Amino acid sequence: MQSNRKRVYVLDTSAVLAGMLSTGTSEDMYATPLVIAEVNKKLDKDISRISLNFTNLYVQEPSLETIKKIIEKAQIFGEIGNLSATDISILALGLDLSHSNNVEIISDDYSIQNIASALGLKYSSIVNKGIESTIKWEYYCKGCRKRFTVATKNGLCPICGSEIVRKPVEKFSNRKF
Numbered sequence: 001m002q003s004n005r006k007r008v009y010v011l012d013t014s015a016v017l018a019g020m021l022s023t024g025t026s027e028d029m030y031a032t033p034l035v036i037a038e039v040n041k042k043l044d045k046d047i048s049r050i051s052l053n054f055t056n057l058y059v060q061e062p063s064l065e066t067i068k069k070i071i072e073k074a075q076i077f078g079e080i081g082n083l084s085a086t087d088i089s090i091l092a093l094g095l096d097l098s099h100s101n102n103v104e105i106i107s108d109d110y111s112i113q114n115i116a117s118a119l120g121l122k123y124s125s126i127v128n129k130g131i132e133s134t135i136k137w138e139y140y141c142k143g144c145r146k147r148f149t150v151a152t153k154n155g156l157c158p159i160c161g162s163e164i165v166r167k168p169v170e171k172f173s174n175r176k177f
Helices: 013-017 033-043 047-051 064-076 085-097 110-118
Strands: 006-011 028-031 057-059 101-106 122-124 134-141 164-172
Touching: 006 013, 006 085, 013 033, 028 085, 033 085, 064 085, 064 110, 085 101, 085 110, 101 110, 110 122, 110 134
Parallel strands: 006 028, 006 101, 028 057, 101 122
Antiparallel strands: 134 164
């Protein structure tokens, strides 16, 4: 039964930096080692000293199998080029935890929210409004109109040299598909 499932939060780097750990919530919060590494880098502090003060923060690696599922979903939705390894780890951990918990991913990143929505995971923003619909994106060359699964590293078409841009090809306003 879902009503017996525990509510847990999966935090991205911006959520940790924005102070989600000090909200006083009793719900368990999770982050991945990649999130902690980013926080360490941005704060130039040892987060382990900080996390010891929060008994409800757990640092956990997502499963490799789930990481692969996230990458596949991100490719389908045209977000793979917009997600960092940290972003993928957050989504994968959220999906792993969702099997036995009510998971909410806390992130202002629209690409994370888009894939979370595509996976049926709840998400919340800290500062931004958040996405209103789930979008499948397509990349194409502005010049020759060739389609790509992701933008090239330099953002230019290898055929004609024009800029590669992305456009929405499908929107799911009700987050069901």
